[in-house]
Amino acid sequence: MDRETQTPSSGDHRKQGGGRGGWITFPFINGTLTGLTLAGFGWMSNLIVYLIQQFNIKSIDAAQVSNIVNGGTSLFPILGAILADSFLGCFSVISIFSCISLLGTGFLALTATLDSLRPEPCNNNGALNSFCKAPSKLQFLVLYGGIALAAMGVGGTRFTLATMGANQFHSPQHQATFFNWNFFTQYTAAVVSSTAIVYIEDNVGWAWGFWICFAANFLALAIFLLGNRFYFHDKPQGSPFLNIARVPVAAFKKRNLILSSMTKDYCHNEPNQPVNYVEADHVPKNSFRFLNRASLKVEGDIGSNGSIARPWSLCTVQQVEDVKTLIRIFPLWSSSILLGTPIAIQASLTVLQALTMDRHVGQHFKIPAGSILVIVFMSTSIFLTLIDRFLCPMWQKLTRKSPSALQRIGVGHALNVLSMAVSALVESRRLKMVHAHKPNMLALWLFPQLVLVGIGEAFHFPGQVGLYYQEFPASLRSTATAMIALIIGISFYLSTAIIDFLRRVTSWLPDNINNGRLDNVYWTLTAVGLLNFGYYLTCARLYKYQNVEKEVDDDTSG
Template sequence: MDTIDREIQAPNSGRKHGGWVTFPFITGAVLGLGLAGTGWMANLIIYLIQQFNVNAIDAAQVSNIVNGGSSLFPIVGAIIADSFLGCFSVISLFSSISLLGTVFIALTATLKSLRPTPCNGGLGSFCKDPSWVQFLVLYAGIALGSMGLGGTRFTLATMGANQFDNPQHQGIFFNWCFFSQYAASAVGATALVYIEDNLSWGLGFGLSVAANLLALLIFLLGNRFYLHDKPQGSPFLDIVRVMVAAFRKRNFSLSPMADDYYNPITVEGAPPNKAFRFLNRASLKAEGDIKTDGSGTIAKPWRLCSVQQVEDLKTLVRILPLWSSSIFLSTPVAIHNSLTVLQALNMDRHLGQHLKIPAGSILVIEIVACAFFLTLIDRFLWLTWQNLTRKSPSPLQRIGVGHVLNVLAMAVSALVESKRLKMVHHHDRDQSQPRSSMLALWLVPQLSLVGIGEAFHYPGQVSLYYQEFPASLRSTATAMIALTIGIAFYLGTAIIDLVRRVTSWLPDNINNGRLDNVYWMLTVVGVLNFGYYLACSRSYKYQNVEKQVDADVNYTYG
């Protein structure tokens, strides 16, 4: 602690900038942007249904697309930061984009001319569709908002870690950074959503605007203290170069001699290994590939790559099957989150006589369960495991537990929905009995299981990728997780659309459908995917087994 205090008091000691003096500025930006984003994203489904007359399933689809976009844009932000602008410029740019988008969304809630006429008596047949101008302003705001939040989500964490040389201090920063994200999400999904549902949509979205603006100002105020790293180039560009170079030399014969392959003069010469041999041609030297000035550097970057760059790409290829299983692990969760909000909308959300839980706040149960079990796992379960087995649980074992818990969550969801539909249909058959809605608290078990599953499989994925990826691709590990989540949301959107086309399970009014069958379908998909994961994990061999560590990951990227 004394070391941290000294670094706060003397941030320029040994370095021009950086250190703990930057912590309040970066964490303040994390809190503000997280609060702003959750303030409108958590309640987007309800807003579309109640204020824009969008039917329930279409609103859930829009929500999935928005969540997918905010999960894919971190990759875009990371590539731009690494290759062109640096972290500070990217965060400033995307925070401004997020602010503009949030302003557009707030305007739709404030100006009546930007919203359609409310439904007459809540009947769908008397609802007026929004005009193209109203849709344009709304979807422009949603697109800009999700783009801006996605572009800053992981770049802020990267920039914060760059302020420290000490790995221990980096770990402390990461813990507080992602705890701040959880805290902001919890407040946004409860306080702001409550204001939107019970006081004013304009006020709730206006507070999101204020939080985003405050986050941007706090971040900019810390500029004089930040350590600004220069762009070093994106590893994604190297990956593309290897593939292009291998294709261009597809007719070359491979050589068994190490000297025939390119290694920088500072690296001991070694031939590429025999796995995925067709990629080895990318590092095979040919006439004109090396500069003639005696520097030994590459003259044609798109015709020749180093052996290490080739091996880095092979690492990605080896881990792709495991990574693909994570897509189908996250897809049921993406579908479940949007449909659970629709369930809550049709259930009794009262706590006592006066307090009613907003439907959009129901997912905070998942956040709380994940955060609580992250602490429990780190401080108790893994220690118990180590005492019993004399070794740490592997990342693959952690991910496997997450698979099992998610399958259980889908099964519990199906059982709860089946019970809810029975209550609805029983009332429809016997109108003499008073209508009795199922309590929304019945959703707690399924949401808790999803949250606990995330506490296992997301940190497990972080540990696996960071352990297995070479140092040059460590930032890619984070991008792989973000890419998984983004693809899962879009795949979930496609699956829901397919279910609507070929079945009658998801009508506009879920009380007339069979949402329980959708959950049973996701349970079957989860079981099959778990089998696929087991096959992949059994055939996978750790590349860095001698460096395998018990990664103390107390955070999750989602």
Template structure:
């Protein structure tokens, strides 16, 4: 490995990492504090039915996760990571302030009503408008901070090994701080008031912003050079325009860049990229014909001719898409389980000891807690042991595969647990008594949540490391936000799945005690097995492009 890379990594100021971690912690605490208890907030403060509240929360979680891809594209294309994070953290603050107002001012929320009662005051159009505006603005703000912070952090390192370790600790910070949000802030919201919990979110956001801005002089900044997606689009257009062109086998017939600089002024570090044989029809985009070039050797028609590097970048995105799609079907069951676990917890005995009652939304903390623990174990023990016995670190695809298996197991355990809960419901004749607590401890939910948390410790960092290392350099911010895009789409898909199940089967009535949620979990387990088979096929066909040592050649410095 190049000594200059080691030198770069070794001299990154430690204060830079601390500030990025502190900023991530503050902004994560702010976001987690309001979204983690959103279902309960909608039920208690806005008189929304439980399944409807869960569906709204899924849509919000989807947006919450989808917006980072927009922030990443803007960072890659126009402003860079630092500027996007700065602006987005201010937007996030504004959204949370609006949520504080909805929780504080009586004119912005309906009068409360008893659980299960049909005589509730309807929510006005103005109240809904302020509520959804606050949620939307807060979600947009998060979109430009969370995974863009991951890119800014990873950009401080040059070695893939150090970048992979950074992503482990990024997720450790993300999950451990969310644990605090799900326990401390959610407890305050449930027992003191939502206005106080949301107020703490405002303070956390301000602290995160202050820490982030204080580290300005320590950061290594990325420089955007225009939208990389325009270049990818040109590959499609140029290859279509030259459909009838006979492919040449001569290297001189292809455009590799003009003196190391592409037509848009971006320095092309790999100007002499060799065109691969896969997806050969795209190679026409880089093949020169009469009229494509100016006299000085630059491109005359940008939408008719691309550099070989742009063609290979587009091929990389195509190659990785099947793997990305398997992650989508992996995240969808997790999204459904997340919202349904909160609804299950509302029906169960949540007392832990004689005096403490666990907030229903805090049950998800078990996922985060188990993920945080196993992220540490994986980074400090499992990966070194794997490298000791095999001579190489576990590849990103191997880690994701383990995550698939654990998620399937979690769905099966969820189905067994829910069958037990429904059996107790029937024994005590509670089917038609909404709001009545089932004599079953919330501890029964913990095993399934622990399993899905361990699975996330394997597959989420594995996916981020894979995308970051495999995506073209021009798409670095976009690559780290791909996992957020997966989660966002998964929440939307989960909403659609729940709607279909409600209409077709009747397994999910508003009163879960009258439903068959266990059948939903069994369905998700079966779909998970099918998706895992699809994943194995994709991994068998996929060839690493940029990860040294990923497929059997030891490279401890990579």
């Protein structure tokens, strides 16, 4: 078959790099993603239960550790993106962080295998009480060292692998197809890992489950390295974040200069650099005018060859407008932090709720507490398909235009608030049953709130990806998905701080949640979500799309 007509959809094949790239790389990259996702979710999904049952860690403390770990796996993609863009390239970053993940998973497997690396079990059937022996310093070192390395590895490969996969294609259409398969693979592998591997950990043995994670990680690394001869390798071009930092510095240095209305007084594009969406015959826009001085030329700024001689004193008009775009979109981006924070809190506390509830389905099957969150993945996967195939076409027929990214995110906000309210009602009912000494409430009552969260993610997560990809500067589009990871990471760390604050100032979150008021926590999150929804609606109404020509039908009044 001709290399330019490679399938699976008569695919795109990179012409650079000696004909490397294209769909021939897809099995290797997607196989790597499958293995790494199976390994990562295999230990992360059941971490709270492992800490409580095997290391005698108190329930709320275990939830806090889980939040920190999830935050770390969402912040390390930023490090991975910077390293890949600036120094090492995607292939080296993925290889290094896969090895780090493998090492960390190995340490976790050893803690589950060797009795000397775990404290003695509690006397009263594993209940958390005064008879529980705390782990030793060595046991804590191996445990948290393994968790830290495994989390770093998961985060470092999480979005860099997606970027490398998209880099194999030149056509935006084929890149979009790759991203669809990428999301589908992640969610499918997460569902399998959060059910099958977690079930093995709970019913066969923790050592078996963690060594399966280790094997999946090792297999993923092997598959990735085997595909090296087919990959198209992008060379590091320098971090775009450096260009962003230069603009305010240069503007501050030239704060006393008077702005000019002449185009020739401003620096546009360096020699051999293509002109992007800011035309070379225009002066910088009037918004945030104080930044325009960064592109104002003075003597000594331009070298003899026409290039910028002092990059921290002179920036191009394009770079200035890029920074302005980021400033404009920041309020919308910040509203997503308080969208993700309640979800992070709910995720950890739902596992604690499940541990106190009746998780039996029939007489012979018991849902593992760590698998309860798989409902979110399943509902998101189902509704991604329903939204794409049914809801969006229906909306387009009714309104003659596609739902905008801002509208999708808004729906996600509303569903998130509704989910928190449902969580509060369910927990209130559960506590009443506990205090009335009735049989444990069925864990199936947790499903509605998780389904709502999953449906909300199906709306707001792709909406945010679409918004940032469309609106971010061209130089930052490769790191747009990493900005989503940054939101998730901040949300998890903020959730840890909020839980710690509530424990200090209220009695809502004792070690035994049956003696607390978890419902009040959820009502608080509902109120915060409502306020944040109002903030988002205000930001969305005031926001004006910058790249209108890229929207076509995706227009909105805000």
